[in-house]
Amino acid sequence: MTLSATTDPLSAASDDPAAAHAAWRSERLLQVSGRTGAAALINYVPVDATEREIPEFPLSAWRIAEEPGVRVRAHTVGVTLRTGAGERELTPGVETFVERLGADGFPLIEYDRFTIDAFSLDGTDFELRVYDAEAPTVTSLTGIDTNPYDPAWVLSGTFHAGEPDARVPWGFTRESDNGHTKAVPGTIAVRVGEADYSLLVFADGPALVLVFADATTGAISYAPGRFLRLDPVPDGAPITLDFNRAFVPPCGFSDFFSCPIPPAHNRVSAAITAGENRARHTPSFSPHP
Incomplete structure (x- = not known):
C-alpha cells in the first residue's frame, strides 16, 4: 500500500508548531477527500x-x-x-x-x-x-476528529538499522493479505509513558512508517491502530516522533483498503492522546448499506 497521497512527512521546524499542526490538519482533510483520496x-x-x-x-x-x-x-x-x-x-x-x-x-x-x-x-x-x-x-465526510496540538507528545528516540533489504511477513486488515511482506529497515528505541519500546518501522518510498496501537485504540482512536510517518535517519541517529502527526490509516476512510496492522512490538500501553482519532461523517451516513 502507498501512503504519499494520505499524509505529508514531518514538516520543518516552525516558530509556531500549533499553527503548523493546524495547517497539516487542513491539508489532511483535503487529501483524504480528494479524487483519489x-x-x-x-x-x-x-x-x-x-x-x-x-x-x-x-x-x-x-x-x-x-x-x-x-x-x-x-x-x-x-x-x-x-x-x-x-x-x-x-x-x-x-x-x-x-x-x-x-x-x-x-x-x-x-x-x-x-x-x-x-x-x-x-x-x-x-x-x-x-x-x-x-x-x-x-x-458524507465532515472532518477528522483530531486532538489539539500537545508539545508533550513530541518524543525523541534512536533509530537502529536492521539487515539491509530485510522484508518481514505482516498482518493486514484484509485477512487474505496476511503474510505479504513489508520492507523493514530497522527499529526505533523510544520511551513512551513509563515504558521503553523497540518499535518496528517499515519503508514507504524514502520515508519510514510506524504502525502502532495504544490505550486509546478502539475506544477513542481508530482500531486496529494509527500510522506515523517519519523522515529517515542514519543508523544510531536520533529521530523525532511527533505523535501530533499520527493519522488514521486509509482503511479508516474506506473498507476497501487493506492496511498493515500493528505488530506486537508496536502495542503501547500508554494512552497517546495526540494526532487523529477517527473520520467524522454526517449522522445519516452508514458504511454498510
Missing part, C-alpha cells in the same frame, strides 16, 4: 492472467507473470492515462501496459468521476483500485 476508494479488483472487466469502469485488465504492473484495454473513448510526464487518451480496444503505482502517485487511469490505480503490496500479486470522487464516503 482514501475516502474515495469504492472497490478493488484482483488481477490475474484472465482478462476481466472492471466494475464501474469501461475497462478490462489482466496480468502477465513477472511484469511490474497490469495490461488494460479501454472499451470506449474518454479513458485517460495520466503519468508524471503528462496524459493521453487510451484508444478503445488497444492493449496498454500500466505499471503499478509509483511513489509520485502515478500512473492513474481516469474516466468521468472515476479513477483507477494499479497496486501491489509486495509485487507478488496485483489489484486495480477504483475511486469515485462522489462516493458516499466522500460526500
Whole structure:
C-alpha cells in the first residue's frame, strides 16, 4: 500500500508548531477527500492472467507473470492515462501496459468521476483500485476528529538499522493479505509513558512508517491502530516522533483498503492522546448499506 497521497512527512521546524499542526490538519482533510483520496476508494479488483472487466469502469485488465504492473484495454473513448510526464487518451480496444503505482502517485487511469490505480503490496500479486470522487464516503465526510496540538507528545528516540533489504511477513486488515511482506529497515528505541519500546518501522518510498496501537485504540482512536510517518535517519541517529502527526490509516476512510496492522512490538500501553482519532461523517451516513 502507498501512503504519499494520505499524509505529508514531518514538516520543518516552525516558530509556531500549533499553527503548523493546524495547517497539516487542513491539508489532511483535503487529501483524504480528494479524487483519489482514501475516502474515495469504492472497490478493488484482483488481477490475474484472465482478462476481466472492471466494475464501474469501461475497462478490462489482466496480468502477465513477472511484469511490474497490469495490461488494460479501454472499451470506449474518454479513458485517460495520466503519468508524471503528462496524459493521453487510451484508444478503445488497444492493449496498454500500466505499471503499478509509483511513489509520485502515478500512473492513474481516469474516466468521468472515476479513477483507477494499479497496486501491489509486495509485487507478488496485483489489484486495480477504483475511486469515485462522489462516493458516499466522500460526500458524507465532515472532518477528522483530531486532538489539539500537545508539545508533550513530541518524543525523541534512536533509530537502529536492521539487515539491509530485510522484508518481514505482516498482518493486514484484509485477512487474505496476511503474510505479504513489508520492507523493514530497522527499529526505533523510544520511551513512551513509563515504558521503553523497540518499535518496528517499515519503508514507504524514502520515508519510514510506524504502525502502532495504544490505550486509546478502539475506544477513542481508530482500531486496529494509527500510522506515523517519519523522515529517515542514519543508523544510531536520533529521530523525532511527533505523535501530533499520527493519522488514521486509509482503511479508516474506506473498507476497501487493506492496511498493515500493528505488530506486537508496536502495542503501547500508554494512552497517546495526540494526532487523529477517527473520520467524522454526517449522522445519516452508514458504511454498510
